[in-house]
Amino acid sequence: MKEEILYKLQLIEKEIERRNADDFLSKYNKGKKKHKKQLLFHKCNKKNRWVFGGNRSGKTECGAVETVWLARGIHPYKKNKRIDCWVVSLSRQVQRDVAQNKILHYLRKDWIESIVMESGRKDSADSGIIDFILVKNVFGSLSKIGFKSCDQGREKFQGASLDFVWFDEEPPYDIYKECRMRVIDKKGIIFGTMTPLKGLTWVYEDIYLNKNNDDNIWYITMEWADNPYLDKKEIEQMTKSMSNDELEARRYGKFVQCGGLVYSEFDENIHVIEPFSVPRDWYENISIDPGLNNPLSCHWYAEYDGDVYVIAEHFEAGKDVFYHSNKIKEISKKLGWELKNGKLYALIDSAAGQKTLASSKSVVELFYDNDIIVNPKVNKDMFSGINTVKRYLKDGNGKAHLFIFKNCVNMISEFKSYWWGNNSENPIKKDDHCLDELRYYLVSKNKFNTSRIQMSEIEKDKVKLIKSINKNKYIKNY
Numbered sequence: 001m002k003e004e005i006l007y008k009l010q011l012i013e014k015e016i017e018r019r020n021a022d023d024f025l026s027k028y029n030k031g032k033k034k035h036k037k038q039l040l041f042h043k044c045n046k047k048n049r050w051v052f053g054g055n056r057s058g059k060t061e062c063g064a065v066e067t068v069w070l071a072r073g074i075h076p077y078k079k080n081k082r083i084d085c086w087v088v089s090l091s092r093q094v095q096r097d098v099a100q101n102k103i104l105h106y107l108r109k110d111w112i113e114s115i116v117m118e119s120g121r122k123d124s125a126d127s128g129i130i131d132f133i134l135v136k137n138v139f140g141s142l143s144k145i146g147f148k149s150c151d152q153g154r155e156k157f158q159g160a161s162l163d164f165v166w167f168d169e170e171p172p173y174d175i176y177k178e179c180r181m182r183v184i185d186k187k188g189i190i191f192g193t194m195t196p197l198k199g200l201t202w203v204y205e206d207i208y209l210n211k212n213n214d215d216n217i218w219y220i221t222m223e224w225a226d227n228p229y230l231d232k233k234e235i236e237q238m239t240k241s242m243s244n245d246e247l248e249a250r251r252y253g254k255f256v257q258c259g260g261l262v263y264s265e266f267d268e269n270i271h272v273i274e275p276f277s278v279p280r281d282w283y284e285n286i287s288i289d290p291g292l293n294n295p296l297s298c299h300w301y302a303e304y305d306g307d308v309y310v311i312a313e314h315f316e317a318g319k320d321v322f323y324h325s326n327k328i329k330e331i332s333k334k335l336g337w338e339l340k341n342g343k344l345y346a347l348i349d350s351a352a353g354q355k356t357l358a359s360s361k362s363v364v365e366l367f368y369d370n371d372i373i374v375n376p377k378v379n380k381d382m383f384s385g386i387n388t389v390k391r392y393l394k395d396g397n398g399k400a401h402l403f404i405f406k407n408c409v410n411m412i413s414e415f416k417s418y419w420w421g422n423n424s425e426n427p428i429k430k431d432d433h434c435l436d437e438l439r440y441y442l443v444s445k446n447k448f449n450t451s452r453i454q455m456s457e458i459e460k461d462k463v464k465l466i467k468s469i470n471k472n473k474y475i476k477n478y
Contacts, residue, residue, distance in 0.1 A: 023108055024105055024106050025065065025068060025069075025106045025107075025108070028061070028065050028106070033228040033229060034228065035058050035061075035226065035227060035228060035229075036226070037051075037058075037220055037222050037226050038058055038061065038062050038065075038222075040220055041062045041066075041191075041220055042062070042065070042066060042069075042075075042076075042077055043077045044218050044220075045078075046216055046217065046218035047187075047188075047189045047190065047216040048189070048190045048191075048207070048214070048216045048217045048218070049189070049190070049191040049192075049218050049219070050191065050192045050193070050194070050203070050207050050217075050218070050219040050220075051063075051191075051192070051193045051194070051219070051220055051221075051222055051253075052194060052195075052196055052208070052219060052220070052221045052222070052253040052254070052255075053193065053194075053195060053221065053222035053223070053253040054195060054222065054223050054224055054249070054250050054251040054252055054253045055195055055250050055251075056224065056227065056230060057222035057223055057224055057226060057227050057251075057253060058222060058226065058227045058229075059193040059194070059195070059222055059253070060098060060099070060102055060168060060193055061102065062193055063087075063099070063102075063166045063168055063191065063192075063193040064099065064102035064103050064105070064106055065106055066166065066191060067085065067087060067103055067145060067164075067166050068103060068106045068107050068135075070083050070085065070143075070163070070164065071083055071085065071107075071135040071137065071143040071144075071145055072111060072135060072136075072137050072138060072143070073137040073138045073139055073143070074138060080138070080139075081139070081163075082137055082139055082141045082142070082143050083137075083143045083144075083163040083164065084143070084144045084146070084160070084161070084162050084163055085143075085144070085145055085146065085162055085163055085164045085165065085166065086146045086147070086148050086157075086160070086162055086165045086166070086179065086182070087099050087100070087103065087145060087146070087147050087148070087165075087166050087168065088148045088149070088150065088165060088166065088167045088168065088171055088175070088179065089147070089148075089149050089150070089168050089169065090149065090150050090151070090168075090169050090171075091149050091150070091151045092118070092129050092149045092151070094149070094168075094169070095129065095130075095147055095149050095168075096127075096128070096129050096130075098168060099147070099166070099168040100129075100130055100147060103133070103145065107133070107135065110136075111135055111136050112133060112134070112135060112136070113134040113135065113136050113142050114133075114134045115130055115132075115133050115134075116130070116131045116132050116133075116134075117129065117130060117131060118130060118131040118147075129147075130147050131146070131147060132144055132145060132146040132147065133145045146160075150171050150172055150175055154172075154174045154175055154178050157175055157178040157179060157182070158178065160182050161182065161185040161186060162179075162182045162183050162186065162188055163183070163186050163188045163189075164183060164188050164189045164190065164191065165179040165182065165183060165188075165189075165190050165191075166191055166192070166193070167179075167190070167191070167192035167193070167194070168192075168193055168194075169192075169193075169194045169195070170192070170194045170196070170198060170201065170203050171192075173201075173202040176190075176202070192207075195249060195250060195253060196208075196249055196253065196254065196255045196256070197249050197250075199255070199256065199257055200255060200257055200417075204255045204417075207219055208255060208416065209413050209416060209417055210413075211413070213409070221252065221253045221254065222253055223251050223252045223253060224238070224251050238251070239251065248264075257419045260419065260420050261416075261418065261419060261420075262386060262418045262419065262420055262427045263386075263389065263390065263393060263415055263418060263435075265390055265393035265394040266393055266415040266416070268412070268416075270400050271393065271400055271402060271403060271404055271415075272403075272404050272405075272406050272412055273403050273404070273405065273406065274405075274406060275311070275405040275406065275407055278302050278309065278311050278335075279304075280336060280338070282302035282303060282304045282309070283300070283302050283335070283337060283338065284301050284302055284303045285301050285345075285346065285347060285441055285444070286298060286299070286300055286301070286328070286332070286337075286344065286345070286346035286347070287299055287301065287346060287347040287348075287437040287438065287440050287441040288328075288346050288347065288348045288349070288352075288374060288437055289348075289349050289433045289434070289436045289437040289440075290321075290348060290349055290351075290352050290363050291317060291433060292318070292319075292320070293317065293318060294317060294433065295315055295316060295317040295410075295433050296314070296315070296316060296317070296319070296324050296433070297313075297314075297315050297410065297411075297433035297434045297436070297437055298313070298314040298315070298324070298328055298346070298437070299312065299313050299314075299408065299411065299434065299437060299438065299441075300312040300313075300331070300332070300335060300337065301441050303445075306401060307400075307401045307402070307403065308392060308401060308402050308403070308442065308445075309403050309404075309405070310402070310403070310404040310405060310408050310411060310438070311335070311405050311408075312331050312335060312405070312407075312408070313407065313408040313409070313410060313411060313434075314327050314328055314331055315410040315433070315434065321363060321366040321367060321370065322366075322370060325367060325370030325371070325372050326370075328344065328346075328372060329344060329370075329371070329372070332344055342371065343371045343372065343373050344371065344372045344373070345372075345373045345374075345375070346367075346372060346373070346374050346375070347374070347375050347378055347437070347440050347441055347444060348363070348364065348367070348374035348375065348376050348378070348437075348440075349376065349378065349380070349436065349437070349440070350376045350377065350378055350380060351376075352364050352367075352374065352376050353376040364376055378440040378443070378444060379440070379443045379444070380439075380440070381443075382426060382427075384443065385439035385440075385442070385443050386427075386439070388439070388442045388443050389402070389435070389438060389439060389442055392442055402442075408434075410433075410434050411434035411435070411438065413431070414431050414432060414433070414434045414435050415435070417431050418431065418432060418435055
């Protein structure tokens with residue numbers, strides 16, 4: 001009897017060893033090597049999440065593991081239940097070779113109730129095309145992972161009610177919209193993992209720039225250096241074999257246009273920071289780019305120890321000078337901005353000094369009538385202005401000197417969408433109102449190479465504390 005029990009225990013131990021050897025899910029992001037950005041994706045509770053990653057950055061692993069966790073009902077950071085979902089690939093062949101293959105990699109065989117094939121044999125599902133998989137979940141029921149491809153057309157994406165959809169690479173806009181309709185009934189979620197190789201598409205506008213200011217949208221970028229499993233020598237070899245534009249997309253997961261970004265030095269993880277209480281003696285100037293039908297852009301600038309902080313924003317279109325003046329004074333009052341003889345002072349585009357047929361007064365005069373003294377004598381030279389901004393973003397030692405509060409959303413958006421024109425030395429004249437008045441301010445300072453103010457040790461500690469906000473600022477976005 002005792003020998004029989006020992007024999008059965010040995011069989012159980014062998015079965016556990018066999019299962020563990022095949023249980024890649026239990027090994028995901030465990031041990032010393034952790035892919036921190038993958039964990040940020042899994043922990044995020046936004047309903048529309050995206051990973052923009054270079055090839056082999058670990059982005060597809062995110063989508064596959066998220067799908068298997070949810071299907072099994074064992075997600076460590078989400079409320080679990082039985083689910084129905086779709087995995088959407090660009091084509092059936094890409095589905096077979098990428099997303100489907102990854103899911104089978106993480107889905108243990110004893111978790112699978114059945115596999116229904118679109119083509120190929122069930123006993124070799126990894127070499128055929130799967131229609132759907134029924135997965136045994138921990139609730140004693142079955143979850144369903146369905147597979148779709150964009151080349152099937154929009155009609156094939158109608159009718160279902162789903163808990164979530166995973167897009168492996170960027171889908172056409174009509175299919176994306178149809179899939180969003182599929183998750184409405186169940187208040188479900190959308191997530192996508194992609195390398196942005198198609199340029200400035202709808203994903204760039206709707207997700208990356210989030211032009212509709214949708215609170216449900218969240219994204220993170222991944223690059224080769226974020227993946228702890230990539231060999232450094234391999235990274236070096238791949239880097240040498242690619243052009244700069246190709247590297248931007250395939251290594252860093254960045255959107256690129258033929259002309260390239262004007263401010264490629266801009267990095268949200270460095271230059272965008274959480275707001276903090278700014279000492280009054282840091283306050284320096286206000287800068288305005290006027291607009292009537294176009295937006296008027298106004299920002300409040302502070303400086304300390306040679307670093308510039310953009311601390312507040314007013315950005316609105318279709319309003320007159322009286323309205324904008326009241327808004328600027330209202331924000332200034334909240335900030336405790338110093339008045340001189342009861343008036344505010346600011347820089348403004350030199351064009352504001354011109355009178356138009358529509359008004360007997362210039363914009364400068366209209367602001368003056370509303371107690372804001374604007375100085376139109378700004379240097380508008382594009383070349384020197386852009387180079388000045390670039391030096392504040394990253395100096396010769398690779399150090400940043402420009403920091404933008406995360407609530408200045410329009411300036412941040414413009415940094416990400418300001419492109420050089422094709423075969424041109426000038427940027428495309430679009431969505432540049434914030435960046436214009438930023439240039440006016442930085443060029444007016446002309447202090448980049450001046451000697452720094454000597455600080456006390458207490459003051460140095462204070463500045464270090466403020467700047468440390470940058471390092472983990474994106475963690476607060478879920």
